[in-house]
Amino acid sequence: MRTQDQTLDEILNLAATHFKVSREKLTPDDDFFKTLGIDSLQALDLLTRLENHFSVELPDYELQGVSDFRTLAGRIQARL
């Protein structure tokens, strides 16, 4: 099973690849809306990619108010 750090690292890699942002520019406590420059629909796109990548279901309400990668990793880790 992945550790939370591994989960976080995979999220950062996935976000950097899909949204074409340098991986080095992303840090765990970044506001991903700002760092990735995404809107709510693209956030939904990110949610789907994360669900597909980690093979989990992540209900939208668990992401209410979540905007940094570290907290996001915690939410996913709880469902692995």
Add this chain to the structure above:
Amino acid sequence: MKGCIRPGRHRKLDPAVRWAPSKYDTMNQFKGEALSWELNSGVIELALHREPANEIGSLTLGELEKFAAALEKLQAHAHALIIYSTLRSGFCAGADLRELYRGTQRISKAEAIAGVRDFLERIHRVLNAIDGSPLTTIAAVHGVTFGGGFELALVCDLIIADKMARFCFPELRLGLIPGFGGIPRLKRDLGNGVIRDLLLTGRSFSASKAHAVGLVSQLAAEGEVLRVARSTATQLGKFDRETSIAAKRFIKPIPHEELRREIDIFCDLFTRPAVEAGLKKFVESTEAQPYLP
């Protein structure tokens, strides 16, 4: 652009498929502000293209009514209908809540309810016409397929989904239930537990989840859903039409009584202050994730 779907052009005519006679030529194509359609090789393709996310308001409803009227004649010369979106954002984000909110602000409560009921009855007539069409119908969906957009997909015989599509009924956050026939049609297709999950939590399902519960019949790779739908439509054209029509009529009854009840419940709920507050919150929201219930 990944995930972007563009309508194809001038596909080769298959001589085995019936073709519309010239007297219907003016109905074979339509290009409106919210949607367009084209009949080609026995397949009608209805493309949604109202920015930003194909919200269904009075403009789209008016053009859908034109489509429903044309469909009565077009369907004699076709075997399949594909409904899809040309917008990158997705298939359809549902009812135009901004129009609904603004349209009900300067009129009395009674007038607002009468307007809502009229809108619902009109959209139900359109959706029932597509639902009961003798054609085999396919919703080719990608991206956001929420609320009324989900309900539009549910009238189709088959839902083919891009693997990045998401399905959701967020109406409860507004103090409402789905109003375009969503619950009766879900009840026709799925187990009650899945419907309660979708409806009562308001959470969205990924295409994979929707496929796993039997809502989606086929999954397509990103950007490939229209190609997969066209391939399926070609296959449908190989079957005897009378047999396909008989099979559809036997297995897919329209739940008229429940659809009527849904309109009544929706209109009853619409009178409450919670709905106006929910609509106001949505329309004026500056939250990063306003789609979240």
